[in-house]
Amino acid sequence: MKDLYSAAGVAPRSAYISLLGWFTLLFLIGAQVVGYMNSPADSGMGHLQKIMYVHVPAAWAGFLAFFITFVMSIVYFVRKRASDDMIAAAAAEVGVLMTGLALALGSIWGRPTWGVYWTWDARLTSTAIMFLMYIGYLALRGFTDEEERRARWSAAIGILAFLNVPIVWWSVKWWSGLHQPQSTRESMSAVYWNNLWLNAAAFLLLLVFFIASRYHVAQLERSVELRLEADALAGSNQHV
Amino acid sequence: MTGEAGRIFAIAWKDLTAERRAKSNFASVAFFAGLILLMFGMAVDADNDTLAVVAPGLLWMAVLFSGVLCFNRSYERELEAGALDALLLYPGDRRSIFVGKLIANFAFVALVEVVVVPVAAVLYRLPVAHIALPLAGVFLLGTIGFVALGTFYAAMSSRLRAREVLLPLLLFPMLIPLMLAAVNATGALLSDSLMGDAGQWSKVLAVFDVIFLAAAYVVFEYVIEE
Secondary structure (H helix, E strand, O other): OHHHHHHHHHOOOOHHHHHHHHHHHHHHHHHEEEEEEEEOOOOOOOHHHHHHHHHHHHHHHHHHHHHHHHHHHHHHHHHHHHHHHHHHHHHHHHHHHHHHHHHHHHHHHHHHHHOOOOOOHHHHHHHHHHHHHHHHOOOOOOOOOOOHHHHHHHHHHHHHHHHHHHHHHHHHHHHHHHHOOOOOOEEEEEEHHHEEEEEEEHHHHEEEEEEHHHHHHHHHHHHHHHHHHHHHHOOOOOOO | HHHHHHHHHHHHHHHHHHHHOOOHHHHHHHHHHHHHHHHHHHHHHOHHHHHHHHHHHHHHHHHHHHHHHHHHHHHHHHHHHHHHHHHHHOOOOOOHHHHHHHHHHHHHHHHHHHHHHHHHHOOOOOOOHHHHHHHHHHHHHHHHHHHHHHHHHHHOOOOOOOHHHHHHHHHHHHHHHHHHHHHHHHHHHHOOHHHHHHHHHHHHHHHHHHHHHHHHHHHHHHHHOO
16 A cells, blocks of 8 residues: 555655544534434424534535635636645535535425425525536536646636626525515524534534545546656556 | 737637638527527417516527527637647737637627527517617627626637537536526516616626626636647
8 A cells, every 4th residue: 555655656645634534523423413412303393403404514615615616726826736726626526515415405404394395595596506617617627638727727617606606696696586585594592503503613624624635636646647647658557 | 009909800800700701600500599489489388478478588598508509619710720829829918819709709699699589579579679779788788798708618618528518517507697687687678667677687787797707808818828
């Protein structure tokens, strides 16, 4: 295993990432258990309300991830380092995962609560649009083979897509306001609120862990690609 | 400045000339737009009451689905025989390429709209004559934003294998605010009752146009450099 890493010229996954991973797992389980034990059945939704402890943190984490993509895209244009591009891409991938999770759980929650899997609520609709914008980002990366070009293009998309997020939010909000009332989120009692923040903290850790892990994998992939390229140019395949 | 304006004009004129000489392209896209309108009309059972409600949306869908076909083409021409590399070698700001192509694409999409709107007016029985001017304003604003982002994203997608599916996948989610604003402004004009609403949505269109014209213009340099 060690030999493989040294052949690739990349350090094995740092012990810190593994430590963070274990800590995140325990924290996440703890936060979920606390959320489950601690909060009484909601008067309206019953225990269904507990979906909120994953759904909302996942949505927040996804949004934060796209913000990281935005920042790292700008940083890429300033510094032109491959690592900045890889962090931006890792964040976008994790953001799509988190947003997808939030959408799926929103549907599962919506069916018994609203009676429908989908409603054209501003929050839901703009989250779905954001999800699709970053699916496009990932698709473009998937189809672009040349590394430097892929980095430039995806940085451009990472910037424009995030600029659009508030515009999408306001326009959809305004539009859905014309058609149907917003789903109201009645003010939550303190215990729900505390549990929510605890789980949001757990998801923040999860976000950092996922991005760090994905970034490390991207580094490995890149070094393998560079290695293969160098070998191909040298006309030997001893490393393959 | 005359130099830069001259370059922009030269690129726009070159693209439009190529388009004009390849006559079939415009005709195909325009007929395709008409076909979309016909099919949409039949899909909602050609019911006049339904059509009156959904016509603004159908009209803009026809514009977006047919207009998107022109953006990739505008770069594909440059990829033959290394024309793009030659274009990049010319002195001057590379953003001139973006602005030039934007103007040419705008002219193309605007021409498609000149066909689409009257056809829709006939098929869906839309009273457009007395609102021709404000309607033209809404289409102007909507088309600027559409073409700005279309020209920008096609600079990337046109060079990839999956260009046909990738461009709409990238472009359409970005265009949602524009689509909502354009459809609602058009609808307000057609229903005649909410003139103020058309104005509000037109402001959304204008803000969208300014933000993405500026963003695409600034970032284009990084997208095109080789």
